[in-house]
Amino acid sequence: MNYFLTYAVYVVILSLLMGISTWKLFKKMGYNPVFAFVPFYNYFIILKETKHPKWWALLSYLPIVGPIMMSVFHIYLMKKFGKSLTQQQLLTVFLPFIYMAVVNYSKDTELEDESMNDMFLTEEEKNAKKKDSFIGSITFAVVFATIIHVFVTQPFGIPTGSMERTLLVGDFLFVNKWSYGYRLPMRPVAIPFLQGTIFDTGQPGNPKDDPKSYVDAVKLPYERIFQLNKPQKNDIVVFNYPQDSVHTATDRKDPYVKRCVAVAGDTFEMRGGRLFVNGKPETVLGDQEVQHRYIVTTGSQLDIPSLYNIYGFLPVQEQQTDKGFIYGFQGLTDKVAADIKALPQVIDIKEDIQEKGLAAVFYRDEAKKKIDTTQSIFPINKPWNQDWYGPLKIPKKGDVVAINKETLPEYRWIISEYEHNNLEEKGNQIFINGQPATTYTIKQDYYMMIGDNRDASLDARFFGFVPEENIVGKPMFTWMSLQGAFKDNSSSYQAPFKIRWDRMFKATNTGESNKASYWWIAAMILILFFGWEYFVKLFRKKNTGED
Incomplete structure (x- = not known):
C-alpha cells in the first residue's frame, strides 16, 4: 500500500x-x-x-x-x-x-x-x-x-561457471518477471535496459562513483503483486545480489542466477562437499551433473584445448614445478575425473576438499584487520568453509530469533539492510531502532541460493541469505549461447568462440535432461519484426483507398 x-x-x-x-x-x-x-x-x-x-x-x-x-x-x-x-x-x-x-x-x-x-x-x-x-x-x-x-521479461547473460553444466558460460536467457509475482520498479526514473551504472569508469577508487543509470532520489518502496508462487527447492532463480553496497535500490543491484536449494524454514548443510537439506542428501535433477574440484599432478603438460573440445566446460589453473605439472580443475564430473585419471601423463588425481573446522576468512589488507565479507564464509564467526558448512536454519517470516553477540553476524544484514532497521551495538547491548533488543521477528522469507558447480560458485555460503524482495524471477529459455563470449578468470585457458546452436531457444528451468524447444517463439518474433511494417502499410492502403 x-x-x-x-x-x-x-x-x-x-x-x-x-x-x-x-x-x-x-x-x-x-x-x-x-x-x-x-x-x-x-x-x-x-x-x-x-x-x-x-x-x-x-x-x-x-x-x-x-x-x-x-x-x-x-x-x-x-x-x-x-x-x-x-x-x-x-x-x-x-x-x-x-x-x-x-x-x-x-x-x-x-x-x-x-x-x-x-x-x-x-x-x-x-x-x-x-x-x-x-x-x-x-x-x-x-x-x-x-x-x-x-x-514482462528481461534478458540475462551467464558470465561465470557457477551453474555449469546446467547453464553454460555464454548462455543468454530470458527471465520471466512474473514467476513469483511481479516486483514493481523501485526507481521509476531510469535509463532503459541498463541495470545499475551507465558505464564502468575503470578508474581506481570507489565504484559508487560510477555514473548511475537511475535517479536514486526518486524512489518507491518494495511491493510485489500477483504473488501466486514462491521459490521452491530446485528452482533456478535470478535475484539481485544482496550484499551489493554500490546500489541502494534493491532492484538495481547486480543480478545473479543460482539454484534455490533450501527455502524459508529449511536447514542447509554441506558435508565434505556434499549438500544436505533437512538432514537428507540433495535431489539431483536430470539437467544437473554433480561436479567437484580436483587437483591433478602430471609428468608432462596436458593438451588442455583438446580436453576442452572433448568435455566442454573445463576451467583449469596450471602450475609448473620441478616435479612436473599441477592442474586445478574446477567442476569435474565423476566420469570426466575418471577419464582424466586414465591419461598416461597423470601421476595423481584427488578431490580437493577443505579441512573440516577450518574457517574460510579473507581480509582486505595485509594487516588482517578488516575482514572481506564478500569473500569470507557466512557468517564470519563460524568455523565453516564451503565444503563443511552448517547446519544453518533459513529464516522464515514470523520467526522470532535470539539476538546476541553470537547470533548477530548471522542476522546483522537482515535487521539493518534487508528489513531496514537502525542497528547499534553499545558495549554488550544491542539496540534496534533505539530500543534494547534480545529477540527479533523476521519480516520476510529468505532463501539459500547455491551454484550447481559447488566448488566454483560465489553463492549464499559467502553472501548469506537471499531476501524475498531480491527475487527477480525464473529463467524461461536460452535465446542465445556463445562459447567464448566471456573471459573466464578462473581458468588459464580461454575457450574458442563458437555458437552453440543446440542450446538456443531451449527451456532452462524444467529440471529435465531433454529440454523443450522454443523455436516457434523465435519464428513469431521474426515474423512480427519484419512483417509489422508491411501489415501496417496494407491496412492504411485499405482504409485510404490507395493503389
Whole structure:
C-alpha cells in the first residue's frame, strides 16, 4: 500500500508541474486550462491535438517508460506552438517544466499555422516531416522494447561457471518477471535496459562513483503483486545480489542466477562437499551433473584445448614445478575425473576438499584487520568453509530469533539492510531502532541460493541469505549461447568462440535432461519484426483507398 501511495504523490506533483507550466497553452488550444492539471487527460489532449495515437496517454506515468513518453509528449506540444528547433527540443527534454513555463507565459506564443497542405511544403519541410516520422517510429520501438523489458521479461547473460553444466558460460536467457509475482520498479526514473551504472569508469577508487543509470532520489518502496508462487527447492532463480553496497535500490543491484536449494524454514548443510537439506542428501535433477574440484599432478603438460573440445566446460589453473605439472580443475564430473585419471601423463588425481573446522576468512589488507565479507564464509564467526558448512536454519517470516553477540553476524544484514532497521551495538547491548533488543521477528522469507558447480560458485555460503524482495524471477529459455563470449578468470585457458546452436531457444528451468524447444517463439518474433511494417502499410492502403 505504501508503494501506491508514494506513486500517487509523484503523479500529483508531476501533474501540478505540468499544469503550472502549460495551462495557457491548453487555453490557446481551446480547452479549459484546468485540464492541464488532470493526470493522463492532459496528455490525451496533447496527443489528440497533434494527431498521434491517443491511447499512448496511458503510458505517461508508468515507471521508467513514463519519463520517456512524457518527454515525447512535451516535444509534441512545443512543436504545436512552433518550437521545433533542435536546441528547443533539447530544452524541452532536459528542462521540461522550466522551458514549457517560459513558452507558456510568453506573450508572443501562438499556435503554429497548420493549414498548409503537404503539397505546398518546401522540400526541406518535407524532409523534416519524414525525419520526424522516422524518429517517432524509432522512439516507439524503444518504448515498446522498454515495456517488455520492465514489465514482462528481461534478458540475462551467464558470465561465470557457477551453474555449469546446467547453464553454460555464454548462455543468454530470458527471465520471466512474473514467476513469483511481479516486483514493481523501485526507481521509476531510469535509463532503459541498463541495470545499475551507465558505464564502468575503470578508474581506481570507489565504484559508487560510477555514473548511475537511475535517479536514486526518486524512489518507491518494495511491493510485489500477483504473488501466486514462491521459490521452491530446485528452482533456478535470478535475484539481485544482496550484499551489493554500490546500489541502494534493491532492484538495481547486480543480478545473479543460482539454484534455490533450501527455502524459508529449511536447514542447509554441506558435508565434505556434499549438500544436505533437512538432514537428507540433495535431489539431483536430470539437467544437473554433480561436479567437484580436483587437483591433478602430471609428468608432462596436458593438451588442455583438446580436453576442452572433448568435455566442454573445463576451467583449469596450471602450475609448473620441478616435479612436473599441477592442474586445478574446477567442476569435474565423476566420469570426466575418471577419464582424466586414465591419461598416461597423470601421476595423481584427488578431490580437493577443505579441512573440516577450518574457517574460510579473507581480509582486505595485509594487516588482517578488516575482514572481506564478500569473500569470507557466512557468517564470519563460524568455523565453516564451503565444503563443511552448517547446519544453518533459513529464516522464515514470523520467526522470532535470539539476538546476541553470537547470533548477530548471522542476522546483522537482515535487521539493518534487508528489513531496514537502525542497528547499534553499545558495549554488550544491542539496540534496534533505539530500543534494547534480545529477540527479533523476521519480516520476510529468505532463501539459500547455491551454484550447481559447488566448488566454483560465489553463492549464499559467502553472501548469506537471499531476501524475498531480491527475487527477480525464473529463467524461461536460452535465446542465445556463445562459447567464448566471456573471459573466464578462473581458468588459464580461454575457450574458442563458437555458437552453440543446440542450446538456443531451449527451456532452462524444467529440471529435465531433454529440454523443450522454443523455436516457434523465435519464428513469431521474426515474423512480427519484419512483417509489422508491411501489415501496417496494407491496412492504411485499405482504409485510404490507395493503389
